[in-house]
Amino acid sequence: MGARWVGLVMKAPIVFIIAVCGLVGVAAIPAFSLDLNLPTSGQQPADTTNRQAYDLLAEGFGPGFNGPLIVVADITQSTDIQGVLTKIGDELRTVPGVAVVGQGIPDPTVDTAIFQVIPTTAPDSPETKTLVHDLRAVNDTITADLGTPIAVTGQTAVAVDISDLLTAALLPFGILVVGLSIVLLAMVFRSIAVPIKAAVGFLFSVGASFGVTVAVFQWGWGADLLNIATTGPLISFLPILLMAILFGLAMDYEVFLVSGMREEFVKTKDARRAIRVGFVQGARVVTAAALIMFFVFFAFVPEGTGAIKQIALALAVGVFVDAFLVRMTLVPAVMTLLGATAWKLPRSLSRILPNVDVEGEGLREHIASAAWASRHTDDIISAEDLRIGGVENTIDLSLTEGAVLVISGDTTSRRLVGATLAGRLHPESGELQVLGFTVPSEAGALSRCVTLVDLASGRTDVSSSVGSALRDRLRYARPLFRRGASASEVDHRVADIDRALSRFPGEPPLSAETALGSLTPLATALVLTALGLADGGALLVLDTGDAGSPLADTSDFVNALADLVPAGMTLVLGLPTVPVFGVARQAAAGSVAASASASAPASARPLVTLELSTPARHEGILR
Template sequence: MAALLHRLGAWAHRHRRIVLVAWLAVLAGIGALSATAGGSYEDDFSIPGSRAQQTLDTVSHEFAAASGASAQVVFVAPEGLEVAGQKPVIEQTLAAAAKAPQVAGMVDPFAAKMISPDGRTALANVNYAEKSAQLADGTLDALEDAFQPARDAGLRVELGGSAYANSSDDSGQGAEVLGLLIALAVLVITFGSLMAAGLPLLTALLGVGATVAGLAAASGALTLPTTAPAMALMLGLAVGIDYALFIVARHRSQLAAGMPVAESAARAIGTAGTAVVFAGLTVVIALAGLAVVRIPFLTAMGLSAAGSVVVAVLMAVTLIPALLGFAGERLRPKPGSRAARREAGRPSLGSRWVRLITRRPLVTVVTVVAALGVMAAPALGLRLALTDNGSAPVASTQRQAYDLTAAAFGPGFNGPLLVLADLRDGGDATALPGKLGAVDGVAAVSAPQLSADGRYALLRVIPETGPQDERTEQVVADLEAAGGPSVAVTGSTAIALDISDLVSASLVPFALIVVGLAVLLLLLAFRSIVVPLKAALGFLLSVGAALGAVVAVFQWGWFADLIGVSHTGPVITFMPVILMAVLFGLAMDYEVFLVSRMHEVYARSGDPRRAVTRGFGASARVVAAAALIMVAVFASFVPAGDATLKPIAFALAIGVLLDAFLVRMTLVPAVLALAGHRAWRLPRSLDRVLPNLDVEGARLAEPAKTRRAVPVEVVR
């Protein structure tokens, strides 16, 4: 692989103008396609084959009016007054709202007796035939405008419900610019050169631009979740900067040693570029592995993020060597400069750190494992659920409507359940309200609504508890038990519970697949037993500690105000599997870049202690810079106000921080120092059958006659 990439790097360097024009043409083509064929994103939280989903499909077919989105309209009278005194203006605004775009029906709160016990709050429903993602731009704005006369009359009016499920807060948009500025600062400090720092940022921005435009074009033909572009942007920026950073850092190191520019560019792709391809492959496989969970929207999200990684890798191994050719001698550290002295092997913070932690490696190992174990303890209380309007920003109308509804009528009114009864076997629909109403935890049951052919009855059941409450799941089970085999529960709350159960059941199998993949890939890369086992253990510790931090902040509320968490409770359902998939790939990035340099030194010297100290010293600065950039990029998405993305970005930022600095840069060298020669040995039976991937590009150091010669171009 190293020799192949060496030739690719040399070709891209020689034909840099062709490479640059080709990439610009690709970017222009994707941009044009997204502008002409692009569609919209839609959160399709469906689970094909599940009972709740099959029931919802039947409801959609038999009761079309009940399958679309609905908006809850909450009217609140001033203190000391009742909404009954404002009945004329409420009915007037409801009549105006009935004429708003796409409205299919209206439920009057006075006719439905949806008045709070104190008489101050009334709850109306506006029904749409379409789902929330299918509502046209301006539809909800027109609905809100219809209730302005009620506000003018002194009533407080807030709107929520499933129609606002795809609404998001834009207050934090642009915060990622801060992450990019931090990344630029880290790169400048790392390289001591503004040009060298600018290359990784340039290629990363071009890569995410191509990915996001490509997703926009694909959304015209595929159903992609609303979080797909944000995930691709976040991950694409992070890995795009990191992959370019590793290659440019190796190129600068070789230039400082006196290597010609053309040969250095090719060799950087053959060595660091090989590690980039290997690391990128692990991320892509892990993200594609989300298909194991068998939830379509999660698979689509994983593949979208994987696409951003593929683009980042292709940019790194083709566009980077071309740009290195354009930069030429300007990237070579000047004699006597800080960068040149550092590349010459002067003692650094990294070399001092590795000597400190390997002086007593067993103490280091025990301390790190214990610390991460304590941080992981809260993860035992992790609860999963899909987000609802209760997680929306406090100032948003949907959050205000959610809180007002819960306070006036009970939390269950924010998550009503739909109960479908099959009457084809002679069932009695009139007896159902009594049966279902007797179930513990049920607050109210509507009268049954019959389908056109009389074969089905649909009832609306209001639980006493909210959609994210653990007790609601038991209510769903008890309702089906009370109704018998002909009764099934569905609706957004029931499907969300099914999704959470499915993801929870998939966590262990997914973790085993990811860890097994890590062991296999590192076994092939380093031809060692100790290296992959240690890497897998470190990965599990990092994931556990990151999940523990998420529970402490998002469920327990520790430091929640500092990062803008306005609602504590269950964590977004698919956060753990996204965390495992992405963190696995990034952890393997750092593992490969650190351990490959150590292995390289061991192959030359045969001294395990020297391999750890010299290899770590040669790569620690770049890995630390890469990790800080990752943390800055992920952390910049935390204040964005999106309840779906916030915990994912927070978990990734904490996970990368712990994995890079506690696991890869502390635990890993300590374990390797403790293992000595055993760290680099492989049983002969495995050594004979496993292929040699040459991740660190050792074969490139062989005499020219043993490999294909690469023409060296003089750069003027």
């Protein structure tokens, strides 16, 4: 049955969309006459004593006698109390809708007086609600003329106030509910069209439910068939209660249907097949759940009492409309029109919204990436057909332990690649594993093992010394039970920096007492590198900044970094251009071969250069 129905809907989606919108629109028209109030005895069954007393009072004294209003006057500033009370009573009698105003009665301390005001209409009448507001509006006139403020209270006025408060809260509550549903469904389905469609469908269901309930309980349509003795306003909290319950049920039905469609679309990328398969999988669950809820709610309509009837009918209609008109008809029709577009999410939102992987798509991708990574266990970094947003090149890369990767190109592209290798940025496509972690599925764990340093920032505490900076970094990078660094350890690291710095003629020697503010740019870069090493990461990613940096035009700097970084640690370095290795320089401790050399000394490091401006990649040995 489900397959035949969805097939019929998919053949003429526009017809079904128009039909559903028309039916729901007509059903929702009475909702514009929605009137809310708290229940009164006049809505009780006719055979109850409460109802009989209510009717007798209305017949003998008028309908307003069942809901008198209390007007309270502050007479503390009055010297002619009786005269003021008389004038207040006269002013109250001029308000339209007032039948009787009782004599003002002061309290024993003569600071407050009360008036009983009998309306001409019943307590739950819209005219009585208007009267309450009109009486309160008279306060300004009475206060200005007599200096005696008044206030309106009583059971009827309280009921009006509660109804007004709940009515005022209805729009913010609806916006909150619909807004949250859009955000949550966008997170789950990675789509913007699906949550908007779900939210609009929910509003359709609420509108139809309100409309039918108003037509039955306020207008009396079909009241005899449903054993409804009296008509009148709906209970004040019905709209919020209905929206809350119906929202939960509607989103359940939406997820039951659309999650199957999403799962099938992820696997096949065939939008029409996804609609059919997902609908058939979820239709039986939605049908069974909706029928159960419908009959449970509807059973209270003919046999319930008072407000229970209203709540039951509203929920029964809402469930029926949402399940069978909105979810089972409108959803597949709209999804058919949208096609694959229904599953698109703007890239800006995709980056902001968390990915709630309901269908296990991420797990499947992780398993596939892990299988690919298992074939590259000898590499510290492996990449295949890797595409990174903002980088023109597709990257293929293989880097062994202890190697040096030099990335050249514009600053933005280099830093995007570096951030991706460090687990701070997710690639758009392709395969990537770093330190045995697959990216993006294990990017969080990878980021904790990689140190990322911007050598061009020069961000150091200029008032501190090299030794104290290293000591502080070592202390904060270690666990609590290993906090602290010995003087010999700090001196050893400072000596490593000084030895690397000795490659550059004219650079002053470095000691633990050297002030950071006195360092040259080259020395600052090496100190920043040493501070990054102190973090204890398994991979170090550095970038030298823009082309104007004095660090960017010398191969000696790359060799100096290679000397500073431990032999077993892999180094990634971003430079504006690829240095010319192998050219003799004064005080140079080594050179770079243009290709891999089997006869390289044991201290040599494998070198890989990646030029982002072109897809070329070169390999060699850094010694």
